[in-house]
Amino acid sequence: MKKSEYVIVGANVAAVGAVEGIRRYDKKSSILTISYETLGSYSKAMLAGYIEGAPSEWLEYRGKEYFEKMGVSHLYGRRVTGLELEKSKLVLEGGEEVGYKQLLLAVGGTPFKPAIRGADNKELIFSFTEFSDARKIRESLSKFERVVVIGAGFTGTEIAYTLNNLNKKVSVVELGDRVLVKALDPHSSGIAESLMRDQGIDFYLNDTIEEIEGKKEITGVRLKSGKTLPCQAVITAIGVVPNGQILSNTALNFNRGLEVDEFMRTNIPNVYGAGDVVKALDITDGQKKPLPLWPLAYQQGIVAGANMAGGEYPYIGGLPMNSLKFLKVPILSAGITTPPDAGYEVLSTEDPKGTFYRSLVLKDGRLKGFVTIGAIDGAGILTGLIKNQVDISEFKQNLLHEKRIGLIRMPREWRNKIFTRRDETGYHD
């Protein structure tokens, strides 16, 4: 039986963070990453670039040399089919076994696929979550001219934008009444939608697909509203849910997400979880929930890795952050952008030309979230203010109106800690 001190199931961002975390405390012991994906470790956040023609090596954001340097070996293209947690071992497809002392489950999320009539046996129906999806879409580009994307969230709008760049006629169907509902407030959502409409993308909101039409080849989709959209391909991008595939039928607490404590440890002492598979603490509302976001996965990976290697490194919780990187006008957001109740104060500003918009959401004088469009330099200062819960009552108007957000408006004591002392990122490094 193959053995490794640390075994990581998964090879993407949470796993990369974990390697970093483990090596902070343990420079020597063996680390093994296992992934069913043949490409191994790559950046899922850049898949759109691959569809647009970048080589697959471009996606390997840490590169093979990095893993060599960090002393990490890997099994790529190998699927884990069984967890024998009481014996501290895994079973791979084909029956091979792998033993571990510490295990990290960074198995990610799986795309949520709604049951749609007529979806079976059609070739040009895609998800957009992992490399194999992106490769299928890229290889099929010549086979469709019109495409319908289901879901106007982050991935839905990103793939819509990408295919529109590639001269496809793209329609987006969204059940909700606006685009990017998780990341943006209603007004900025409207701005994002018009930016995409300007590029030629059509949106069908408050609507859903009843049936995918066509015998073998797709001819169109029929919407609940009665409209029919002719198309040759359909992409579902409704979101991902924690991947419970190999976790069910084990002693692990998995309930719409892997349960982990503040050290990213599961209910089994030498088994940890990080990334899209877990329910993570959201610092904006104190709730534990799946938060499939890049920086959170990386940070959880670091925390899990550090604790696996004997550190005492609590997870301070994650702050939802979004950058709509594909749009012509940059849009950044973090935290609560649409207040859930009347207990919040909302400040917003917009220039008449529509090139700048910003909204701040406050509670008790403290920043809880923001959206900024068109002017983004220094936006991270707002992110920092959400995390540190500084009282911003005195300078909130500056934060709202000044296009470049600077440290000059911060209380001097706060600033001086940064300038002359340690970095105050909240981690106990």
Place this chain on the structure above:
Amino acid sequence: MKKVVIVEDFCIACYNCEVACIATHSKSEEPVKAYKRENLRGRSNTIVEVNSPVAFSAMCRHCTHPWCLDTCISGAIQRLDNGIVYLDEERCVGCWGCVLGCPYGAAHPNLKGEEKHAFKCDLCVDRLEAGLKPACVEACPNKALLYDETLGEAEGAYSR
């Protein structure tokens, strides 16, 4: 780790640090050519902030736990062996994750022209290797920027 310590009481808002930063990171390494021919206006990695009479020049803190690195989807931001948090502009895809993540506003977006990438202070890694101080520190006429151990780390308060 030695970093640029910012002493705001001494800053006279002369902007010499910005000019020196742009020049040292230009091809010509000459301020006027860098501004006029290489179109590097606004590309200083350190930014002078003024709310008279308060002023200071602020740049990357090369954090022990860099949030810009956590948010980087392309691998452009990496920590070098000497502790410097380095952004490789060639590899940057302009996702603005670092701009959103850095609590000091020290990762900046280059939104001009076709080149969409972020930029930030590299602590003048090439100059350090040549035994020199960071360009902004050398250019500062009033010791408002010092190349030194940061206080907390010098005290050993948070080192592990």
